[in-house]
């Protein structure tokens with residue numbers, strides 16, 4: 166039994182932020198029913214695809230879910246959705262709030278009808294001056310300070326080369342929904358959860374940017390070790406790179422002993438963390454000068470012996486053959502009748518010593534008939550919805 170077994174989530178969200186949140190819930194055992202528009206989530210058609218409508222981008226954030234496709238612009242489909250909402254523990258969407266009322270999905274109305282429902286709005290912004298603006302990852306990376314952090318690193322404002330805001334906020338949304346479910350266990354009452362990308366990312370970006378009691382942007386704070394402009398990168402070795410991180414007093418004492426320069430460990434600039442922080446640029450310049458004299462293999466062996474945290478700098482494609490990931494079976498192979506073997510990065514979390522398994526993402530509308538039937542619609546009603554294009558089912562293959 167998985168932790169969220171028996172929890173049903175109706176998920177109207179699209180793109181990455183919301184789908185990633187509900188994928189976490191699916192990984193942990195919830196039954197996640199994706200409610201999709203007639204053409205499906207846009208990620209079905211974004212980037213490389215082994216099968217039309219099953220693009221890699223879609224596979225990455227929709228595993229282990231079901232799909233019901235409804236054209237919510239049609240009142241009949243809205244009515245069918247209401248029947249499904251009656252079966253759900255969690256309702257979530259990532260539409261802009263101003264679009265909800267027209268679909269009969271405003272939080273007040275649904276919560277009045279279903280007092281035990283956890284209603285989660287995944288938003289760009291909380292109510293306030295920016296409310297209702299459209300939000301994509303680039304917009305949020307730009308306005309939340311992430312692009313500025315990159316500027317401080319490289320001298321050019323850039324986005325991280327991954328949809329970091331979507332992914333981070335997806336995880337924020339998942340834990341917020343879990344907290345609301347836990348509250349419901351105690352009170353018997355549902356909840357209204359609003360998860361904004363902007364506010365979540367501002368908080369994320371500022372975690373290490375408090376200086377004393379006062380918030381200071383890092384640019385104005387000298388000696389901030391984890392963000393200092395040119396240093397936030399792997400060390401160069403004589404033949405490559407190493408991600409090594411001497412941090413504690415002991416690490417630095419061992420490091421300087423190893424390079425035959427133990428006197429640096431008692432240099433007042435480097436004896437403790439406060440001193441090192443104040444002289445971080447000098448310290449890292451000094452350390453870099455020693456690291457670059459030896460090979461990566463040398464440093465990996467030395468750091469292991471000295472218990473200084475260190476690792477090789479992996480290329481993404483090398484992760485496929487990483488010894489540890491292979492040993493724990495991190496990548497999971499799922500057999501699909503049409504696509505053959507599909508290899509997923511699995512779930513990292515273990516419950517009672519076991520990692521939850523993953524299952525194939527659904528085809529568009531794969532579960533439309535079954536779930537509408539379960540919600541109380543009879544076969545002729547469902548067929549009528551399909552005939553008028555209000556409910557979508559997979560097309561039979563010729």
Ligand SMILES: CC(C)(COP(=O)(O)OP(=O)(O)OC[C@H]1O[C@@H](n2cnc3c(N)ncnc32)[C@H](O)[C@@H]1OP(=O)(O)O)[C@@H](O)C(=O)NCCC(=O)NCCSC(=O)C(=O)O
Nearest residue numbers: 180181182201202236237259260261288289299300301302
């Ligand atoms: C992503 C958005 C900018 C997309 O904006 P829009 O395309 O204008 O969509 P909106 O959310 O405003 O409105 C949704 C529209 O879809 C319609 N809609 C929704 N579901 C259905 C179904 N099932 N059937 C028919 N129509 C549907 C709904 O009626 C609205 O139609 P109309 O009334 O006709 O418009 C916005 O949704 C948003 O800011 N969301 C909150 C944050 C978020 O999730 N951002 C994306 C993260 S992913 C990402 O950032 C990234 O990959 O990069």
